[in-house]
Amino acid sequence: MDSDIFRHGGNTTCDIKQFTIITDKEMRNSMEYDVIIIGGGQAGLAMGFSLKQKNIHFVILDENEQTGMSWRKRYDSLHLFTPRSYSQLHGFHLKGDPNGFPEKNEIAAYLNAFKIKNDLPIIHQEKVIKLTQNEKQKFLVATPNKTHKAKQVVIATGAFYNPFVPNVHDGTANFEIHASQYRNPSQIPNGNVLIIGAGNTGVQIAAELSKTHQVTLSQSKPMKSIPQNIAGRSIFWWLETFRIGRAKPNSFIGKILREREPLIGNDYKTVQNNVEIVGRLSEIKEGKAYFNNGITKQVQNVIWATGYRNDYSWIQIDGVLSNQGRPLHSFGVTNVAGLYFIGLSWQRKRSSALIYGVSDDAKYIAQKIQQHEMK
Structure with missing residues (x-):
């Protein structure tokens, strides 16, 4: 090396x-x-x-x-x-x-x-x-x-x-993986793709798969994003300059940031334009996904971008x-x-x-x- x-x-x-x-x-x-x-x-x-x-x-x-x-x-x-x-x-x-x-x-x-x-x-x-x-x-x-x-x-x-998958599914989708197992679009069979979890990983995978598949993204709360660069400077330059990156966990700013972690980058715009966004997943049963806003969808492929424990x-x-x-x-x-x-x-x-x-x-x-x- x-x-x-x-x-x-x-x-x-x-x-x-x-x-x-x-x-x-x-x-x-x-x-x-x-x-x-x-x-x-x-x-x-x-x-x-x-x-x-x-x-x-x-x-x-x-x-x-x-x-x-x-x-x-x-x-x-x-x-x-x-x-x-x-x-x-x-x-x-x-x-x-x-x-x-x-x-x-x-x-x-x-x-x-x-x-x-x-x-x-x-x-x-x-x-x-x-x-x-x-x-x-x-x-x-x-x-x-x-x-x-x-x-x-x-x-x-x-x-x-450890990859975390909530116990809200019966395994009846044709293809299911955790985001940690995802490598590229060729890995995903033909058909629609449901991605559960709208953090940075879920949004990045959704943006990539939207070029090859019909994608639905399930979010538990509204997504908020910030660009990678502002006025020609990295967002991290701004965070450090104003000491936001050094905010302590229990400080006033720290408590706000922990509750509202934003998405970083341009993939959010791609998702907004090319991906169907639905609410929190309630369950997947007999090949159908049920969401808390009353939407029901037939699902073929599922990617769990639900984080780790x-x-x-x-x-x-x-x-x-x-x-x-x-x-x-x-x-x-x-x-x-x-x-x-x-x-x-x-x-x-x-x-x-x-x-x-x-x-x-x-x-x-x-x-x-x-x-x-x-x-």
Whole structure:
């Protein structure tokens, strides 16, 4: 992989502290670390970089076969709605037009190059199946073949994990997939397509499929959109300039934004002009879709753009999760000493789950880890 896919920006030092490189064989035979990071996506890589800057001994465990693979598995036409200048980790900029929008394989290559450039120790194809603590308060990170030990753990599995499909259908449509399985229009059989969910993913897929299929889009609430550029500047430039991107979860602006997340880009206009838009889906039964506004439609193909749900059932430590299975944390710091999250939506601010926003969160968590070490 070309590790020169990025150039280093001027806002971050290039002088990375000396770090002992751990070979794959040594990592697999090793059993104990100061810190284990669970998850090797952008959040895990950002966290690893920040720990390396502080010369803290760590390892990243990742279930994928290669860094960036989760991006490569997404639909073929996917482009980020953040421009290259806002699609970076720790000041390492993507090559190319800084105002252009990178596609998924470009991001996958960038993340892999970031790992190589910074010699981040990762064990791939190492899926974590259980996290516990022993009587000495050390964390036990179990995988199918071994159990690793750590003084501290960062959960970097991200904001999205398991595809979610609501239980409102009987499986009688001819073809049904979740949006995570969608790749391109040739995958979808002839006939009409019902897309359930009008977030950014649902709207992007609807816009693409409208060129080849008759598409209906089910929305649970009216869509609101903002353009990618305003007055020649990226919308993210405006968000950062007015500090909206840094809005805290429980701030006045943060509460408004969390309730009214807008669509970003021009696909909304395509959908308005070429796609039938209906209300919330009530159920799909015997090949017919029923909507809350009284509309009924015969459906042939269904795509569930209904998002994801985190599955943290593998975390078996009291006090980490709510009764609903959601992380209990303050800016990523849990009530269990030495245990942290990173990469969650609205973890510390509006941009926490985006590539450009996770680096600040990683610096914050790394500081907390260092303080815990010094106790």
